Amino acid sequence: MTRPAVPALPSGFARNVQLRHLRCLVAVAQERNLARAAERLALSQPAVSKTLAELEALSGRRLVERGRKGARLTAAGEDLLAHALRVLDAVGEAAESMEGGTRAAGARLRLGALPSVAPAWLPRALAAFGQAQPQVTVTLTTAPNAPLLESLRSGQLDAVLGRIADPQHMAGLSFELLQAESLAVVTRPGHPLAGLPAASIHAVLEYPLVVYGEGTIPRHSTDSFLSSWGLKLPATRRLETLDVAVARLVVRDSDSVWFTPLGAAADDLAQGTLVRLALPTPGTEEPVGLLVRSDADLPVHAREFIAQLRTLAGRSR
Structure with missing residues (x-):
């Protein structure tokens, strides 16, 4: 679903x-949130409201909706x-140029990643990137897909390693497929179900x-897989978590069974610290890829990191 075209701005804008x-x-x-925005800008909240009102008057349209949720x-x-992000990025680049590139050592790459995707993709890519661009500081945010995409759209993140969303959440964003990965059912070695020819x-x-x-x-993939068997998750004896590190340690130290995207457990499976049960999970494949703002002019160091991800994806395939 596409949004209606926004009329051109007034000539005086x-x-x-x-x-x-x-x-x-x-x-x-x-x-x-207006109060947090005011604190960030070192302004009073009335000053922020006044500035927004001026901008809305210049643009001739409502730009911000205020409500109980912020x-x-x-x-x-x-x-x-x-457009504002592009202008401010250009001003920052101009400032760096005028300073003779002295800010290059303070360059920053702001990444977002799904907790279930980060373990399989980021360690090797970040290690290679760190060798190629040691002057760049990388900040990584892990969160569910929706808040990551919102942060990407608002300019808080340069790129997100995640999944494509519904069309209404993809406005202004582009998605590049890296790989499709399926659900795996994982336990510790020595689990009563491990090693069986069919679980x-x-x-x-x-x-x-x-x-x-x-x-x-x-x-959703777990629920759908169980539903295909006419089953659903038991109401008790289950741990729900986005923390992959906690999940893998719980499974390694107990008889728990982990339903997880294959990539999140790939290293443990390769090292033999976890094992995949012989339980096929057809129809659970989900695309994993790179998301950026469609109109973003990414700096050189961000493009180099993306190249590292593409190389990793090619080897994985």
Whole structure:
């Protein structure tokens, strides 16, 4: 579903808009709260409201909706946000150029990744990137897909390693497929079900389970897989977590069974610290890929990291 086209801005907009207006819009988009945006900008909340009102008057449209859940951009606000981010990025690059490149050592790459995807993809890519770009500081945010995409759209992240979302959540974003991965059913070595030539789904459900939280793609895949057998998750004896490190340790130290995307357990499976049960999971494949803002002009170091991911994906395939 595509959004309706936003009318052109008034002719006086370009002559009168100022950087403070754009910085205010970006801060509100990223903080989603006027008070936090004001604190970030070192302004009073009334000053932020006044600046937003000026910007809305210049643009001739409503840009921000205020409610009990905070402040959110309208469709027009999101369209203007994309331009504001480009302008502020250009100003930052100009400042760096005027300073003779002295800020290069402080370059930063802001990544987001799904907890279930990060373990399989990021360690090797980050290690190679660190050798190639040692002057760049990398910050990594792990979270569910929806907040990652919102942070990407608002300019808080440069790129996200995640999954494609519904069309209404993909406005302004592009997705590059890296790989499709399936669900795996994993236990510790020596588990009563490990090593069997064929595991029974009914037998699996007799043991404590480790699953991802509601609303995540891995949880949806788990529920759908069980539903295909006419089953559902037991109401008791299950751990729901997005923390892959906790999940793998619980499974290694108990008789719990873990329903997880294959990549999240790949290293443990390769090292033999976890084993995959002989339980086919057809139809659970989900695409994993790279998401960036469609109009983003990524810096060289970000493009180099993306190249590392593509190389890793090619080897994996």
